Amino acid sequence: MASEISRQQPKWHLPTPSSAQPVLKFQNSLTKTKTDFVPKRGRQVTWYNCGPTVYDASHMGHARTYLAMDIIRRVLEDYFKYDVLFVQNVTDIDDKIIIRARQQYLFNNLKQTTQHLDAALINTVEDAWKAYVSSKLEKVAGAAESALKDWDSFLASMTPEETAKAILVDEKFKMTLGALQTSRSAISNAQKSLAANDSSKVQADALLDASQDIVSVSLDKEHGSEVNDPKIFRDFPAYWEDKYFEDMEALNVRKPDIQTRVSEYVPEIITYVQKIIDNGYAYEAQGSVYFDTGRYDGHDGHHYAKLEPWSKGNTALIEDGEGSLGSKLTGQKSKNDFALWKGSKPGEPTWDSPWGAGRPGWHIECSVMASAVLGENMDIHSGGIDLAFPHHDNELAQAEGYYNCKQWVNYFLHAGHLHVEGQKMSKSLKNFISIQEALKLYTARQIRLFFLQYQWNAKMDFKQSSMMEVIQGETTLKNFFDNVKGVLHKIRSDGSRGASELPNGGVTHRFGPTEAQLLSTLQAKQDAVHAALCDSINTPVAMDEIMNMVSQTNKYIATGSKAVNPHLLNKVATWVTSMMKIFGVADNGADIGFGSSSDQANGNVEDTLMPYLHTLSGFRDQVRRMARDNAPQNQFLEACDVLRDTQLVDLGVSLDDQEDGSALVKLVPREELIEAREKKQAIQAEKEQKRQAAQAERERKRLEKLEKGRVSPMDLFKSRTDEFSRFDDQGLPTHTKDGEEVAKSRKKKLQKEWDTQKKLHDEFNKEMGNQ
Known part of the structure; x- marks a missing residue:
């Protein structure tokens, strides 16, 4: 019996975790809390991100959303190993696009057809200027009247205090003043040029270019309804769409897995709207279709404004969401109702529909495109916090009204606001930074490292002092990677295997107390980074832990440079590198370090x-x-x-x-070494210049002293006839000019002068003799 038992495997004991493992949570805008992330299909994650409305250059406010979401996406895909399907739209039908496209087209036509400067052109610009004053300054009491009466006096009256008061009423006031002043100066210059008989096209173009914002508004008001060529409304957003993706590529933002454009989904939008009508949550009025918020909210378990219920009825937000052209629509049952389909007016792109010629409303676009790809439910929907109401709340209402479901989106992620030097980014405050402008100041890596210092849903303050700290941190990481690679290469080259030789000819082993401590630190930091990423992708904490690991490893290298464990050192460095790759800071080609953006592998x-x-x-x-x-x-x-x-x-x-x-x-990188060398050479050159200047000064003083010795001591006092009248055979004065003998006390002083001059004269003669 005993022999039979001995041939059986002993009981295996299930390991007991030393501590509970954190699970991934997201700050969910639908709950305003951190909730466990549970994808509906295991490892597969469906995600829709609100893309750009393409009518102008992308700015750092856009980067706040798209870079933040790119970091989260990379962490989900590369760290947590989810299979993410990332869908993002391009809004290429929108009120802003329509207006900008018309304005650009009309302005270009005017500039192209204008061949010279004349009084008629100046009058056209001046009339546009006056109309701009009347419309843009009307919010500030008395401003338009004063500006039209005497512009210079009005400007002089706008002290910093008065300007600040005006900005409280109209945040774009300062920007408006800038545009008006630029145009006013251009009008004045054009009048002077015409008076000087310079009516060239160069002068005409200068006037128009300086007044483009003002003239474009006037042209659109007068001729906008005449612009009906669909190509105009296609080409304009297509240009800015390309620019947007160039900016994203420059920032190393991953491309969407699936990209949708509104202009390609108009048939689906029409079908979608019709079903919402059929479900009883929308109605047609005067060629437009509106979502019936009163009918929807509270009916059959539906809730309107899930994300920001406190914003319901906020007229300013609702009107902003409808767009400048949409605000002119009529027929709503309630001010809270929003357009699903807008009846088009002359000067707007149109598509045929059951309700007449029109175009999609802004909010319906995302509901339709997301539904077309992801269906009646998705894991994640994301965008900027400024879109929460009404845009995202309207999206939810439309989709849940269409599907008659209770939850179209499971997790709503909103990127926080971006401020610049403590203030909201605005052209009127002159702190507006395009992505291209930012990339002229900082590298894409530095910008991404900066974004990692902020939680994705927190307010971010983009300021120079913070960027300087980021650059210092980048340098710390670079130096760490370079030092580790240098040490590892040296160990491989010298054959020491990282050990040091003992006096008796033996060698030390390479895993002692310091290595045990470093390994323990690494494991603790890996746990801490994992916990931080589980905590709603908390990259600031994760980066702090990683940088602390770098600091501890640098100390290990410094104290044990003669005997380090290369395998442990490599493990630390490759882990840090892997985290930088996950965050999009390092490329995928380097085992250790940031890698290179150049395609060196092809050589x-x-x-x-x-x-x-x-x-x-x-x-x-x-x-x-x-x-x-x-x-x-x-x-x-x-x-x-x-x-x-x-x-x-x-x-x-x-x-x-x-x-x-x-x-x-x-x-x-060669550029860094050359820059460091040039700085060193500049310092050395400055030291050499100072040395030569000091040497020249010493030589000047020596020659000055030498020149004093040119006069013989015999002749030193003979020229001083206003003091002395008689001299001895050595040239020393014996009598004053009045014939009196020189006093003994003075003779001693004169003798000292003579002796000094004798010494100087001897040195002078010696120098001359040598030459």
Whole structure:
């Protein structure tokens, strides 16, 4: 019996976790709390992100949403390993697009057909200017009247205090003043040019370009209804759509898996709207269709304004959501009802529908396109916080009214606002930053690192001082990667395997207390980063933990540089790199470090290696020549310095001289090394300039002193006839000009002067004799 038991496997005990594992939670706008993330289909995640309305250049406010959502998407896909289907739209039918397209078309036509400057053109611009004053300054009491009466006096009256008061009434007041002043100056210059008989097209274009915003509004008001070519309304948003995706590519934002355009989904929109009508939640009025919020809210378990119920009835938000052209529609039962389909007027693109010629409302677009791809329910819907009401609330109502369901979206994610230097970004405040402008100041990596410092749903303050801190952090990461790669390469090259030799000829093993502590720290940081990412993708905490791991590893390298564990060091560095890849900060080509954006992998080995081999061969040739010529030791050292500071720098190689006489080899971007070298050379040049200036000053003083010795001591006092009348045989004064003998006390002083001059004269003669 005992033998039979001994042949059986013993009981296996299920391991007990040392601690509870965190689960992924999201700050859900539908609950205003952090809720567990439970995709409806296991590892598959369906996600719809509100895309751009393409009518102008993308700015940092757009980047706040699209970069933040890109980081979350990367973490879901690359860290949590979800299979994400990311759908994003392009809104290419919208009131802003229609107005901008018409204005651009009309302005370009005017500029193209205007061949010279004349009084009629100046009058046209001036009339447009006056109309702009009347419409744009009307919110501020008395401003329009004063401006039209005497513009210069009106401007002078707008003290900082008065301007601040006006901005409280109209936040665009300052921007309006700027546009008016630019145009007013251009009108004045045009009048002077015409008076000077300069009526060239150059002058006409200068007037129009400076007044474009003002003239475009006037042209659209007068001729906008005449613009009916559909191509105009297609080409304009297509141009800005391309620019948007160029900006996203520059920021390393992943492309959507599926992209939809409103203009391609008009038939589906018409069908969708009709079903909402059939379900009893919409009605037709005067060629438009409106969503019936009164009928919907509270009916059959439906709720209107799920995201922001407190915003129901907010007229300003509702009117802004309807657009400047939509505000002219009539026939709603309630001010809360919004347009699903807008009857088109002359000067607007049109599509045929059961309710007459028209175009889609803004809110219906996303409901239809998201439904067309993702169906009656999705895991995630996202966008900027400014879209929560009415746009996203209207989307939910439309879709849930269409499907007669209770929950079209499970998790709603809203990116926080972006401020610039503490203020809301606005052209009127002159703190408006386009993505392209930001990329001229900072790299895409630096901008992304900055975004990682903020929770995705928090308010972000984009300011220079914070960016400087980010750049310092980027440098810390670069140096860490370079040092680790340098140390690992050195260990591979010297054959030490990271160990140090003992006096008895033995070697130390490479896993001691310091390694155990570093490994423990790594495991703790990995747990902390995981917990942070589970906590609604809390990247600020995650980055703090990662940077602390970098700091601890730097200390390990510094204290154990003669004996480090390369495997552990590699593990730390590859983990940090992997997190940077997940966040989109590093590319996928590097095992350690940020990698390179250039496509170096496409070059062949010969093209890559030959520059380095030529440098090495040239240095070898030089050393051999100097050895054959018995060159002094300092020439060998100078050649080594040239190799380090010039030749290798130009190849992107950094040699850091160590205390033991060896060098730590690091691959660093060539531009950074050249910049560092130039700074060092500038400092050395400044020191040399100061040294030469000091030397020149010493030489000037020496020559000045030498020049004093040109006069013989015999003649030193003879020219002073206003003091002395008689001298001895050495030229020393014996009598004053009045014939009296020079006093003994004064004779002593004169003798000292004579002795000093004698010394100077002897030095002068010696110098002249040497020359």
